[in-house]
Amino acid sequence: MSINVRGVGKRFGDFVALSDIDLEIPSGQLTALLGPSGGGKSTLLRIIAGLELSDVGTVEIEGNDATRLPAQKRNVGFVFQHYAAFRHMSVADNVGFGLKIRKRPKREIAAKVDELLSLVHLSQFADRLPSQLSGGQRQRMALARALAIEPSVLLLDEPFGALDAKVRKELRAWLRRLHDEVHVTTVFVTHDQEEALEVADQIVVINNGRIEQVGTPDELYDAPASEFVMSFLGPVTLLDGSLVRPHDIEVVTVPFPGAHAGHILRASRVGFEVRLEIGLAGDASSTPVLVTLTRAEATAKQLEEGQSVWIKAVAGASQIATAADRPATTAVPSPVPS
Numbered sequence: 240m241s242i243n244v245r246g247v248g249k250r251f252g253d254f255v256a257l258s259d260i261d262l263e264i265p266s267g268q269l270t271a272l273l274g275p276s277g278g279g280k281s282t283l284l285r286i287i288a289g290l291e292l293s294d295v296g297t298v299e300i301e302g303n304d305a306t307r308l309p310a311q312k313r314n315v316g317f318v319f320q321h322y323a324a325f326r327h328m329s330v331a332d333n334v335g336f337g338l339k340i341r342k343r344p345k346r347e348i349a350a351k352v353d354e355l356l357s358l359v360h361l362s363q364f365a366d367r368l369p370s371q372l373s374g375g376q377r378q379r380m381a382l383a384r385a386l387a388i389e390p391s392v393l394l395l396d397e398p399f400g401a402l403d404a405k406v407r408k409e410l411r412a413w414l415r416r417l418h419d420e421v422h423v424t425t426v427f428v429t430h431d432q433e434e435a436l437e438v439a440d441q442i443v444v445i446n447n448g449r450i451e452q453v454g455t456p457d458e459l460y461d462a463p464a465s466e467f468v469m470s471f472l473g474p475v476t477l478l479d480g481s482l483v484r485p486h487d488i489e490v491v492t493v494p495f496p497g498a499h500a501g502h503i504l505r506a507s508r509v510g511f512e513v514r515l516e517i518g519l520a521g522d523a524s525s526t527p528v529l530v531t532l533t534r535a536e537a538t539a540k541q542l543e544e545g546q547s548v549w550i551k552a553v554a555g556a557s558q559i560a561t562a563a564d565r566p567a568t569t570a571v572p573s574p575v576p577s
């Protein structure tokens with residue numbers, strides 16, 4: 240294990256930001272800390288980095304007790320959402336800064352900076368100032384700078400959070416490729432479930448200062464341990480007292496065994512998807528069941544608003560029985576990331 244967090248707790252005054260955190264972060268993997276705003280992700284990352292001290296518990300990095308070690312002695316690289324570059328220094332000097340203050344020979348620094356700029360595809364911008372880079376390029380420069388000291392652990396706090404959706408997507412794919420090349424143990428904070436599902440080897444879901452679940456993207460998606468995890472990782476709807484994913488519900492236009500009768504209240508097209516809201520027969524007061532299918536499926540079945548349909552969760556769908564005091568059929572929206 241590269242990072243071992245045991246029994247970590249942190250309060251800010253009366254507020255419990257983290258409690259009872261036990262976590263093992265494997266070497267060489269890309270681990271996402273995922274959860275809603277205020278859940279404690281950044282606090283945990285900062286405790287691993289040594290930028291914050293825990294009240295209780297221990298942090299081990301590469302087998303060494305780092306609990307009381309100052310940040311600069313932990314051999315970690317750190318990148319924040321808003322990267323503070325040295326504005327008067329060139330991109331190359333920014334990347335080499337960590338090596339310069341460690342008094343490494345000039346030739347070694349120059350070679351390392353060249354190698355890193357090529358790794359993050361910024362070689363042609365070596366002599367520019369950070370203000371002459373785009374937001375995405377600046378974050379890549381920040382990553383190169385963090386990697387320059389050859390950290391044993393790379394910690395990223397919403398590294399692409401301030402960028403627009405398209406650039407975020409590109410950088411996400413790029414981060415995955417970069418990680419596959421350098422294999423440095425990386426922990427990154429995100430509140431975006433798609434980002435975590437797409438990029439991470441392991442996801443740690445954090446909510447209200449506690450770990451809800453740890454697993455691979457598939458494990459979390461297919462076997463969520465709680466209603467919270469299931470609804471945080473993607474849209475859900477209630478059917479038969481269980482949370483189900485809207486794409487795991489089958490819709491047909493003739494009755495079939497075990498299916499609920501209803502009718503299509505609303506059909507909306509969103510990109511390649513068609514989203515249906517289905518009102519169940521004899522249950523006019525309840526919230527509609529949400530169902531998503533591809534446009535091709537909806538067209539083939541000639542599904543239209545007002546039509547009678549029968550619905551049932553497909554075999555093998557992940558489902559979580561909900562608390563009995565909930566109404567039988569409720570559409571539960573996915574939490575909106577902050």
Ligand SMILES: Nc1ncnc2c1ncn2[C@@H]1O[C@H](COP(=O)(O)OP(=O)(O)OP(=O)(O)O)[C@@H](O)[C@H]1O
Pocket residue numbers: 251254256274275276277278279280281282283428430577
């Ligand atoms: N220095 C501090 N003083 C007081 N409260 C703090 C401090 N740092 C964090 N908190 C509180 O601790 C809680 C957890 O904060 P943290 O930044 O770890 O959450 P997060 O999951 O990273 O959320 P976000 O995605 O919004 O950054 C929040 O309620 C925050 O207000």
